[in-house]
Amino acid sequence: MANRKGIKYLWGPFRALLRKMNQRDKVLVLSLVTGILCGLAAVLLKLSIHWITGGLDTAFHGSRWPWLFLPGIGMLLSLIIVRYIVKDNIGHGVTKVLQAVSRNESRIKPHNTWSSMITSALTIGFGGSVGAEAPIVYTGAAIGSNLARYCGLDFKGMTLLLGCGAAGAVSGFFNAPLAGLLFTMEILFFNNAMNSVLPLMLSSISATVVSYLILGRDVIFDVAIVPFAMKNIPWYMVLGVFCGLCSLYFLRTTLFMEDLLGKLKNPYLRWILCAAALGALIYFLPPLKGEGYESLSPLLQNEYAGPVWIFAVILVLKVFSMTFTNSGGGVGGTFGPTLFMGAIAGFVGASLINLINPGMVPVPNFVLVGMAGLMAGVMQAPLTAIFLIAEVCGGYELLFPLIITATVSHLTMRIFEKYSIYTKRVAASGELLTHDSDQAVLALMKQSALIETDFIPLGVNDSLGDIARAVSETQRNIFPVLDGKKRFQGFVDMTAIRRDMFRQDLYETRHVNNYMKPAPEFIFEGEPMDSVMRKFEKSGAWNLPVVKEDYTYLGFISKSSIFSVYRESIKDVSPSDT
Numbered sequence: 001m002a003n004r005k006g007i008k009y010l011w012g013p014f015r016a017l018l019r020k021m022n023q024r025d026k027v028l029v030l031s032l033v034t035g036i037l038c039g040l041a042a043v044l045l046k047l048s049i050h051w052i053t054g055g056l057d058t059a060f061h062g063s064r065w066p067w068l069f070l071p072g073i074g075m076l077l078s079l080i081i082v083r084y085i086v087k088d089n090i091g092h093g094v095t096k097v098l099q100a101v102s103r104n105e106s107r108i109k110p111h112n113t114w115s116s117m118i119t120s121a122l123t124i125g126f127g128g129s130v131g132a133e134a135p136i137v138y139t140g141a142a143i144g145s146n147l148a149r150y151c152g153l154d155f156k157g158m159t160l161l162l163g164c165g166a167a168g169a170v171s172g173f174f175n176a177p178l179a180g181l182l183f184t185m186e187i188l189f190f191n192n193a194m195n196s197v198l199p200l201m202l203s204s205i206s207a208t209v210v211s212y213l214i215l216g217r218d219v220i221f222d223v224a225i226v227p228f229a230m231k232n233i234p235w236y237m238v239l240g241v242f243c244g245l246c247s248l249y250f251l252r253t254t255l256f257m258e259d260l261l262g263k264l265k266n267p268y269l270r271w272i273l274c275a276a277a278l279g280a281l282i283y284f285l286p287p288l289k290g291e292g293y294e295s296l297s298p299l300l301q302n303e304y305a306g307p308v309w310i311f312a313v314i315l316v317l318k319v320f321s322m323t324f325t326n327s328g329g330g331v332g333g334t335f336g337p338t339l340f341m342g343a344i345a346g347f348v349g350a351s352l353i354n355l356i357n358p359g360m361v362p363v364p365n366f367v368l369v370g371m372a373g374l375m376a377g378v379m380q381a382p383l384t385a386i387f388l389i390a391e392v393c394g395g396y397e398l399l400f401p402l403i404i405t406a407t408v409s410h411l412t413m414r415i416f417e418k419y420s421i422y423t424k425r426v427a428a429s430g431e432l433l434t435h436d437s438d439q440a441v442l443a444l445m446k447q448s449a450l451i452e453t454d455f456i457p458l459g460v461n462d463s464l465g466d467i468a469r470a471v472s473e474t475q476r477n478i479f480p481v482l483d484g485k486k487r488f489q490g491f492v493d494m495t496a497i498r499r500d501m502f503r504q505d506l507y508e509t510r511h512v513n514n515y516m517k518p519a520p521e522f523i524f525e526g527e528p529m530d531s532v533m534r535k536f537e538k539s540g541a542w543n544l545p546v547v548k549e550d551y552t553y554l555g556f557i558s559k560s561s562i563f564s565v566y567r568e569s570i571k572d573v574s575p576s577d578t
Contacts (some may be wrong), residue, residue, distance in 0.1 A: 027157055027199050030162040034147055035203035039210025040292055045117050045136050045472055046173065052125025053290060067127050068283045071325070072275025078119040079271055079329025087117045089324055093138030093333055094422045097166060097188060100145070106158040107149065112142035114330060117331030123330035127282055127289045131336015133173060135530035140169025144203075160196055163189055163381025166304055167200045168207035174220060175211050176391035186381040187422060190302075210432040220293065221371075221393040223300040226362035228401055235361050240373055240405040241347050246315070246345045246414025247377025251421050253319045254334065261327040274328025281321045287314055288321045292340045299347045299367045309350040316346045330425070334421050338378045339371045346370020352404035365398060369405045376406035380420035424555075438562035447529060450562060451546050451555040457482045458512055460489055465507030467497055467515070478543055481516050488545050488553040489518040519545050532557065 021029065060066040082090060088109065090096070093116055100108045120135035132537050144165025148158040163184040171180030181197070181204050189196070264270040282288050287295035298304040299311075322337045350366035368389060375385035386402045417424070456470045456482045470479055477494040496515040500506050520539035523546045535544060536559060545555040 013449075023153075026151065027153070027160060028202060030147055030151060030161055031199035031203045032073040032077060032206050034144045034161055034164045035138075035168040035206030036210055037143050037147075038136075038165055038203065039172035039207035041117060041139050041143065042112075042136050042169055042172030042207065043211055043214045045121060045132055045139075045364050048117070048121035049125045049132060049290075052121060053127075056126065058546070064283065064286065067280040067286070067289060069275075069305075071129070071282060071289075071326070071330075072271070074122045074124075075275055075278075075325065075328045075330040076239060076271060077122045077126075077333050077353060080117070081119050081122075082331070083267065084331070086111055086119075088115075090116050090119065090135075091156060091331055092137075092139065092422075093134035094187065094335070095426060096138055097141045097162070098422060098426050100141070101159055101162065101188070105120075105155050106145055106162045108138075108142040108162070110142070110146050112544075113140055113146060114139070116142075116236075119331035120333075123178050123325065123332050124290050127278075128325040128330040129278060129282070129288050129290065129292070129318070129337070130325045130330060130332020131291055131334065131339070132332065133170065133335035134175050134333020135168045135331060137166050137183075137335075139155070140165035140167075140172075142197050144168075150175070159189075160199055163196070164199050164203035168203040170388075171204040172207035172211040173386060174284045175208055175215075176215060176304065177201070179206065179388035179391050180204040182384045182387055183381065186384050187379065187420070207578055221296065221300055221368065223368050223393050224302055224364045225368070225393075225398060226365050228245055228365070228398060228578045232361055235353055236369060236401045236404045237408050239346060239366060240371060240408025241348040241412050242349050243342060243345055243370060243373030243405060244377045244415075246341065246376055247409060247413045247414050248317055250338065250341060250374070250378050251417060251424070254421065255424065257320065257323040260329060261323065267329060271328045274324040277319055280326065281317060281324070285310075285314055285317065287311075291336045292318075292506035293336075296340070296343050296367065299343060300364050301511040302363050304347075311320040311344050315341060315348060316404040334378065338374050338421075342371035342374030343367045344370070347372055365401065367434055368393060368399060369401050372402045373405040376410040378421050380410065380413070382406040382410045436520060447523075447526065447532065447546070447557070450557045452558065453555040455480055455556060457553065458547065459483075460490060460512060462512045463508055464497070464500060464514075465504075467492060467512065468501050468507065471497075471501060478556065480545060480556070481512055482553050486553055488519065488522075488547050488549045490518050491545070492516055522547050522551070525554060533562070536562075 051097060056066070057069060082088070086113065090112065096112075097108070100106055116135035116138045120132050121129075122134055124130060141162045142165065144161040144163070145158055145164075146159035154160065161320050166188055167180040167184040169180070170183045171177045174180075181200050183198075184200055261270060261274065264273065318337055318341050321330075322334065344367075346366040346369055347363060349370065350361050350363045353361050354363070372385040372389040375388070376382040379385070385406045386399070386515060389402055390396045390399055454474070456474050458467060458470060460481055460483050462481075467479065471494070479492045481489045481491060483489055492515045493513060495524060496517065500510060520541050521535040521544050523544050525546065525548050532544075542560075543556045543558045545556055548554065
């Protein structure tokens, strides 16, 4: 109780100070605060995973057999928390952030400031084969979104602060401020206004400083880098193609497995199946446990002398262990597994090249560059991939091969897939915000807000007299025709009845079917707005009926209402002046 009073005591003056600031200064201050909070959250998540994993290893004296069932326990604990406490779907964190911007005006529920951290710590700490990066991005975005909402920022400000939270989360987790900035600009933001860079950078730097002060500046991947040799450029290009193909395998296998396992509607039956499969995989292939970063150390130091085929098998099965974890109730992301698989792809690629000509390419370099290659393909974010890997291992001397491999991998992936692992499902629903302002506006539009319902409906058996009475009661010039079950049959417009409507001698002899026209297209309830616009363009109509799947009538959408909302919405996707 005392802590709550203390928070209110500090919050009151702070909020009063913000009210005196203009929008730009307010955003800068809040971006700094967001970065500090995200840095603390990233540190807490990393330490929580370390404590849980270390405690379990100590309790079982490093034995291998407990990991047959421990991952399942972690998944079950997360499943129970999500199902009975959180009562919300918190998986696929980065995708959820994208949806929050397009669906909910950048509003993320307050529980996401802690729920993803707790459940992902349990999932990964108990051996779940996923990454902590997506949950911390979701947490950071939730911190920024809720802080903006409490401080009364508008949609632009809330979206920007949401991005600051995501940037701070990535920066704090990896001690990589530039990567955090680029992650937000490449993946989350649909309008890269240059005046958004300063708040994002403030958040990234402050989060990195917090992480550094608590955990130190040790690099995540300690690698024995070999000086770059120009003769290896063709091999880095080959690695890029290989990483692009591995990225395609990663994305399509993940989506296929998620859809397949999703057919099991009973969550506990799905948990049993996934827990058993994951436990078996981890028992026989221990590098699949948790994030798996510790198993990369021998590869990065060029100290691994075992058979290459083991890591080739791990490269294939990592996608399955990741999907079993998430589908079985665990909470984690694809960010970490992407890095892990990229490192193994680099190791396998270098080993195969060196089989042809021993010592041709340096294995540690390929392991490191492979991470960037797979990130660039799976996440469709080559700049983030390049600078993240350079920052987390101090490997800027490999910047040239990082650029080569990431670019080739990205281009290879784009041949087969337009969207990333994060955006593919969102794009399919028509809710993806892009760098194209017109497309962004369509994604932001809500169909329900455009439906006009003040039309007087006619029955299929109504007479011309009934039509004339309807005309006298409305200013509209369109009249939907419905059957007894309120299903849309067609429409009557003023041009069709103009010559007859004043001839009372025809009022009982002519009926709706003498004037009714079929709809040139139907708009279905919940249909994405980009699809709606294509139907308007194809039909040339000015008004189109909106119906349910069984053609129950809901109303009309007109081009004029779309244009009116467009003019208002374009302000929200134009470069911010904050």
